[in-house]
Amino acid sequence: MADTKVEQMSVNVVKEPSMMTGAIPRKDWMDTPVTFKPGNYCYPAKKSIVEYLSKGLPGLFGEPREWKVEDDDWQLPENWVEIILQGMRERLDKFRSFKVFMDICVRCGACSDKCHFFLGTGDPKNMPVLRAELLRSVYRGNFTKAGKILGSIANGREMTFEVLKEWFMYFYQCTECRRCSVFCPYGIDTAEITAMARELLHLVGVGTNWILEPAANSNRTGNHLGLQPHTFKQNAEFLLDDIEEVTGVKLNSLSFNRKGAEVLFVIPSADVFAEPGIFTFMGYLLLFDHVGLDYTISTYSSEGGNFGSFTNNELMKKLNGKMYAEAERLGVKWILGGECGHMWRVVHQYMETMNGPPDNLEVPRSPITGTVFENAAAAKMVHISEFTADLIKHNKLKIDKSRNDHRVVTFHDSCNPARGMGMLEEPRYILQNVCNNLYEMPENTIREKTFCCGSGTGLNTGEIMDLRMRGGLPRANAVKHVEDKHGVNMLSCICAIDRATLLALMEYWNPNVGVCGISELVGNALIMDGEKERDQDLRFEELLGAGETGDAENNEEGA
Amino acid sequence: MKHAILAVIVLIGVAWLGSLVGLDPVFGMVFPYVALAIFLGGFTYRILNWAKSPVPFRIPTTSGQGKSLDWVKQDKLDCPATFWQTVGRMLLEVFAFRSLFKNTKAEIHDGPKLVYGSSKWLWLFGLAFHYTFLIIVLRHLRLFLNPVPGIIGQIEFFDGLFQVGVPVLYQTDIIFVGAVTYLFLRRVLIPQVKYISFAADYFPLFLIFGIAVTGILMRYIFRVDVVSIKQLTMGLATFSPSIPANIGSIFYIHLFLVCVLLAYFPFSKLMHLGGVFLSPTRNLANNNRMVRHVNPWNDPSIKPHSYADYEDEFRQFMADADIPLEKELPPEPEPEPEPAAEETEKPAADAAAETPAEKE
Numbered sequence: 001m002a003d004t005k006v007e008q009m010s011v012n013v014v015k016e017p018s019m020m021t022g023a024i025p026r027k028d029w030m031d032t033p034v035t036f037k038p039g040n041y042c043y044p045a046k047k048s049i050v051e052y053l054s055k056g057l058p059g060l061f062g063e064p065r066e067w068k069v070e071d072d073d074w075q076l077p078e079n080w081v082e083i084i085l086q087g088m089r090e091r092l093d094k095f096r097s098f099k100v101f102m103d104i105c106v107r108c109g110a111c112s113d114k115c116h117f118f119l120g121t122g123d124p125k126n127m128p129v130l131r132a133e134l135l136r137s138v139y140r141g142n143f144t145k146a147g148k149i150l151g152s153i154a155n156g157r158e159m160t161f162e163v164l165k166e167w168f169m170y171f172y173q174c175t176e177c178r179r180c181s182v183f184c185p186y187g188i189d190t191a192e193i194t195a196m197a198r199e200l201l202h203l204v205g206v207g208t209n210w211i212l213e214p215a216a217n218s219n220r221t222g223n224h225l226g227l228q229p230h231t232f233k234q235n236a237e238f239l240l241d242d243i244e245e246v247t248g249v250k251l252n253s254l255s256f257n258r259k260g261a262e263v264l265f266v267i268p269s270a271d272v273f274a275e276p277g278i279f280t281f282m283g284y285l286l287l288f289d290h291v292g293l294d295y296t297i298s299t300y301s302s303e304g305g306n307f308g309s310f311t312n313n314e315l316m317k318k319l320n321g322k323m324y325a326e327a328e329r330l331g332v333k334w335i336l337g338g339e340c341g342h343m344w345r346v347v348h349q350y351m352e353t354m355n356g357p358p359d360n361l362e363v364p365r366s367p368i369t370g371t372v373f374e375n376a377a378a379a380k381m382v383h384i385s386e387f388t389a390d391l392i393k394h395n396k397l398k399i400d401k402s403r404n405d406h407r408v409v410t411f412h413d414s415c416n417p418a419r420g421m422g423m424l425e426e427p428r429y430i431l432q433n434v435c436n437n438l439y440e441m442p443e444n445t446i447r448e449k450t451f452c453c454g455s456g457t458g459l460n461t462g463e464i465m466d467l468r469m470r471g472g473l474p475r476a477n478a479v480k481h482v483e484d485k486h487g488v489n490m491l492s493c494i495c496a497i498d499r500a501t502l503l504a505l506m507e508y509w510n511p512n513v514g515v516c517g518i519s520e521l522v523g524n525a526l527i528m529d530g531e532k533e534r535d536q537d538l539r540f541e542e543l544l545g546a547g548e549t550g551d552a553e554n555n556e557e558g559a
Numbered sequence: 560m561k562h563a564i565l566a567v568i569v570l571i572g573v574a575w576l577g578s579l580v581g582l583d584p585v586f587g588m589v590f591p592y593v594a595l596a597i598f599l600g601g602f603t604y605r606i607l608n609w610a611k612s613p614v615p616f617r618i619p620t621t622s623g624q625g626k627s628l629d630w631v632k633q634d635k636l637d638c639p640a641t642f643w644q645t646v647g648r649m650l651l652e653v654f655a656f657r658s659l660f661k662n663t664k665a666e667i668h669d670g671p672k673l674v675y676g677s678s679k680w681l682w683l684f685g686l687a688f689h690y691t692f693l694i695i696v697l698r699h700l701r702l703f704l705n706p707v708p709g710i711i712g713q714i715e716f717f718d719g720l721f722q723v724g725v726p727v728l729y730q731t732d733i734i735f736v737g738a739v740t741y742l743f744l745r746r747v748l749i750p751q752v753k754y755i756s757f758a759a760d761y762f763p764l765f766l767i768f769g770i771a772v773t774g775i776l777m778r779y780i781f782r783v784d785v786v787s788i789k790q791l792t793m794g795l796a797t798f799s800p801s802i803p804a805n806i807g808s809i810f811y812i813h814l815f816l817v818c819v820l821l822a823y824f825p826f827s828k829l830m831h832l833g834g835v836f837l838s839p840t841r842n843l844a845n846n847n848r849m850v851r852h853v854n855p856w857n858d859p860s861i862k863p864h865s866y867a868d869y870e871d872e873f874r875q876f877m878a879d880a881d882i883p884l885e886k887e888l889p890p891e892p893e894p895e896p897e898p899a900a901e902e903t904e905k906p907a908a909d910a911a912a913e914t915p916a917e918k919e
Binding site: 010014019020021022025028044056057092093094095096097098100101103104105106107108109110112113114119121124127130133144145146153154155178181182183184185186187188189214219221224229230233234256257258259299300307314317318319320321322325329332335347349350352353354356357371373374375376377378379381386389390393418419420421422423424425426429442444445447448449451467474475478493528550 | 561605608609610611612613614615616617618620621622623624625626627628631632634637638652656658659661662663664665667668669670671672673675681685700733749750751752753754755756757758759760789811814826828830831832835837838839840843845846847848849850851854856857858861862863864865866869870873876877879880882884
């Protein structure tokens with residue numbers, strides 16, 4: 001939990017001198033150095049982890065070593081400035097987005113108060129425009145004529161250790177959520193800039209353990225938790241017992257690494273491991289059994305989430321490559337993906353380009369409805385919400401909405417499906433069909449304007465809890481609004497990182513609101529063949545009207 | 560800001576002195592050609608330089624419902640899926656500043672309570688600035704074309720529709736100066752914007768303000784000899800430049816500032832004019848899963864940790880857990896299978912309990 005008590009934090013964010021509360025720093029931002037102290041930075045990657053990753057992708061993660069963020073010496077390579085500048089040069093030549101975004105910002109400031117980290121901290125360097133300037137100033141100082149000749153008059157900067165520290169601080173206070181890019185008149189996307197900065201930081205061996213260790217785990221064991229195949233399988237099968245207890249139905253359709261299945265189902269691995277993701281997983285399994293889908297889950301490609309995407313495009317590609325490789329090995333026709341945010345950013349915007357074309361797969365076609373998913377004709381991978389929405393539309397599900405009556409639900413658009421996919425309606429359509437009490441948060445906080453959970457891109461680590469609670473404040477505040485107005489007690493989402501981080505965020509800001517994936521609500525509502533009379537939901541909580549009727553108030557605790 | 564205002568004052572002084580000491584030919588003939596050459600050459604260079612870098616990934620910022628199932632209504636302009644829908648999005652972006660129109664202003668109140676209010680002033684004045692600038696440039700074509708096309712006369716007519724004053728007052732002049740003033744004032748009065756502003760943000764504003772003011776002075780106050788000026792500008796346009804007498808210093812100041820703006824343009828943030836067309840978050844269709852997008856530098860040598868290596872490492876466990884195998888276990892189970900590739904080394908402690916997600 002966060003170091004600062006919520007009562008104190010509630011006052012701090014409104015009263016402390018910050019740019020959000022009207023205080024303006026006297027010093028120019030370029031002259032304001034960063035100070036690392038416990039709680040405001042993520043721990044560096046362990047030596048063994050960097051060594052491991054460097055074997056697969058030499059040169060991209062710097063020199064493996066033990067180092068401390070608060071030290072004055074990060075044991076950088078002697079020529080680290082050169083490495084950074086050379087890295088910038090290469091990336092300017094490889095990414096038009098990077099080059100154009102370095103050049104065309106007019107500093108109009110439209111982005112400034114769009115960032116959840118700025119809203120929660122009031123730190124000027126969390127304004128997307130200044131975040132980008134941290135990098136842009138070095139670009140100007142080294143890659144533009146005016147900057148090279150005029151130096152600081154043209155607002156160019158040299159690459160110094162102070163600048164490097166600034167990068168490490170503020171490019172790890174950006175979750176690449178792209179909210180600022182919706183409002184930018186030129187579409188400048190801070191996610192691109194942060195991604196570039198993180199690539200550069202990794203080049204000189206500056207990375208965080210919370211990102212690199214899960215990435216290493218994903219590479220080796222298939223999933224970021226490091227679950228080995230047998231453990232992964234056991235965890236998943238254990239949930240079958242829970243399903244049986246709740247529904248009275250024993251599911252037989254779950255299989256692992258089964259060749260010849262029609263569909264490979266890839267999930268964020270937290271869904272077999274931690275609450276409330278496991279309830280989402282139970283929802284998936286009930287759904288597939290309900291419609292008789294011929295599917296299998298792979299232990300080798302058991303992680304949809306891509307921690308590589310928080311480091312560099314090479315590791316992103318390497319980790320993602322397992323999906324097509326496994327689909328081909330198992331001989332499936334197409335791939336179905338679970339509820340996960342950045343997994344879907346990668347799948348939707350990068351996968352086919354990086355690791356395609358998947359020549360052995362077929363254009364996805366729902367075996368139940370016959371619907372051909374033309375929107376996935378090339379990548380051959382379908383989102384579970386698209387799949388489910390199509391089933392509902394074709395009346396293929398037997399649903400008892402009232403089984404979610406103990407939930408007053410709102411929907412959090414996860415950043416990546418919203419702004420990196422354009423998936424806004426499918427989850428809403430599903431929710432409208434599986435629960436009776438659904439309320440939207442205010443319009444400036446949902447859909448393409450949705451607020452990040454505050455802990456994406458590998459920031460959901462315990463050592464920066466205060467920061468996360470600040471970054472998540474805009475989201476939590478919008479939830480609070482519908483909690484007060486409509487009695488909302490369940491925050492639904494389609495992202496595994498959300499399911500982990502919103503849980504902590506709600507516990508902190510809105511302790512009466514639980515968190516769930518929408519497939520959990522689907523699972524609750526599905527009327528399974530041969531089921532017993534359902535009086536509990538997938539969390540073993542009493543349904544409204546079951547047992548001692550009407551006792552819903554006690555059911556809010558969530559997991 | 561001081562540097563920027565000083566720079567414009569110096570520029571004005573240079574032009575004024577120049578015209579006083581008889582450098583009219585330099586300011587009236589040499590600089591315009593040089594400035595135009597720098598502008599055209601520089602602009603082209605910048606565009607080509609941007610275009611030289613590939614677009615490895617298709618990364619539109621989706622700002623509405625994407626194309627998916629047939630019955631899900633797609634937001635074609637905010638989340639285009641085809642070329643023409645993307646053209647639509649770009650037209651709205653370029654001609655109506657659609658993204659800026661979405662602007663909000665956030666405030667934090669006791670509670671804490673965050674509220675987001677509508678904030679359209681920047682959009683309104685930004686739009687006013689750009690459109691009046693465009694109309695003013697079009698009006699100036701009168702000086703470079705003979706005969707003057709009818710459309711320019713019509714523009715002038717509508718611009719002076721209210722028939723105020725002699726010569727007729729153009730509304731665009733007023734709106735333009737007002738918009739530039741707004742853009743300047745918000746930079747100094749809104750603390751957040753002031754904090755992020757550089758000299759490079761003030762300089763073009765002062766420069767453009769200087770151009771507007773000298774232009775207005777010429778038309779309404781000093782009443783320069785328009786016939787002589789047209790003689791000069793037509794000379795420039797027909798590549799037979801000449802310097803008529805009787806053109807006041809004010810004209811040369813105006814012209815020089817325009818030359819500076821042209822020459823400065825390609826090396827400054829003003830290049831957003833060209834850059835907006837090349838912005839990959841706006842000018843690409845959101846059809847990533849539908850149509851293959853090729854990355855020219857995609858590295859096929861980057862391969863996933865192979866299934867074979869994975870199975871080699873975990874075969875025994877997999878067999879025990881009844882997970883299907885590609886290769887069966889050797890007849891006599893060996894405790895440690897030989898590592899088959901360089902990557903089989905364990906990255907970290909095995910126990911899942913030690914992995915970061917557990918910390919949640």
